[in-house]
Amino acid sequence: MGLLGILLATLAVICVALFILLFGENPRLRHGIVGKMHTLLTRTMPRVIIAILRRTIGEKNLKRLGRCWSYCCESRNPFLQIFFVLLTSVSISGFLVFALPHIPGIYLHGIHLYIIPTQIIWLYVSYYIACSADPGTITEENIRFYLDLFPYDELLYKPKDCSTCHLLKPARSKHCSMCKACISRLDHHCAWLNRCVGYNNHRYFFMFLFTLTQFCAYGLYLCFQVYRGMVIEWGLDQAYLFDRRTGKQVPLSFRKAMIHILHRDRVIGSIGILAGVITVVVFLFMIYQLYLAGRGLTTNEAFKWEVLEDAIDRGDIWIVEETQPSKPPTTNKKSKHEKNDTKDRNAVGQSIRNRRKPATSTGTIVKEHQVTSLEEIDNIYDHGFFKNLKHIFFPKPIPN
DSSP states (O other): OOHHHHHHHHHHHHHHHHHHHHHTTOTTTTTSHHHHHHHIIIIIHHHHHHHHHHHHHHHHHHHHHHHHHHHHHSSOOSHHHHHHHHHHHHHHHHHHHHTGGGOSOSSOOTTHHHHHHHHHHHHHHHHHHHHHSOOOBOOTTTHHHHHHHSOOOSSSOOOOBOTTTOSBOOTTOEEETTTTEEETTOOEEETTTTEEEOTTTHHHHHHHHHHHHHHHHHHHHHHHHHHHHHHHHTTGGGOEEEETTTTEEEEOOHHHHHHHHHHHOHHHHHHHHHHHHHHHHHHHHHHHHHHHHHTTOOHHHHHHHHHHHHHHHHTOEEEEEEEOOOSSSOOOEEEEEEEOOTTOTTOHHHHHHTTSOOOOSSSOEEEEEEOOOGGGSOOTTOOOHHHHHHHHHSOOOOOO
């Protein structure tokens, strides 16, 4: 296996592992091979490693190692930020040293000498903005603003206090154990930014994703065009190979010429391959994030809706309609989504009546029916694709 094959195989393994870690707990995947692999990676292997370490280094050193692990992986730290800046800086330096001398070239105009530094500066600026912007931290001073921002849907979100912050949790907010704060419209905690992505910095997160995607795509384009120029400069477009099967000379194909250059000039090729992989991964992630945002969902809420859909498939979700009878022909209807007690599947009505008194001739009339599809439940935070994106990119300003 050549260098290119080793790189592609390594990247494929990394991508599969990331997919398993990210989606292994998905209700639709957790009972299959993906769920089993997720259990292996997150539960079985850690237990085995801990048992081996306990025997080899002792309990005292294991506790020290556990504290280091807790700081590195379970609390806010700048390690991934430092790694990103170092990886980016090393890659850019390699490009400037080995690829920039070929610009301008046969396939590259001199204007790129002005575009490249602009791209580099903007990448660092956008990353700094994304890392420094407040995600929407809820405090005593601004909690009224966040309470008025989103209504409670009484399904995913109900009025209750945060047991850590001791503040009323606004709808769509979530407490982040790493940031040690409640964040409005929390999407997820991003270790690359060392902070959460929430109501106030979601737009900057998208800005950075777009900047990184186009920066890497541009770098891939430059590396490819430099290699194309090398094909001409090295005379590989006029080269021939001897075909042992036919006994004749055949022109060297473009693919083989590029592979030949890759083996001779590995720095530019490695930078181009890295840029290409990052382009694809970040672009797909950005599209997924835009898809969720356009549907009026956060990453956290998307998982909750998947759990809800799984409960619907089990027959655990019912819609309860209450009607208060009165002498005049006026009725007051209220619809609410309730989740029944799965411990007693035959007592669905009883589990609801435990929270509401049984209907009488003068009391509340209760009508209920089982939810069979997720489409029967409305997402009150979905205002249409473009309006949802407008709320992301142009949020209401937070009062000082």
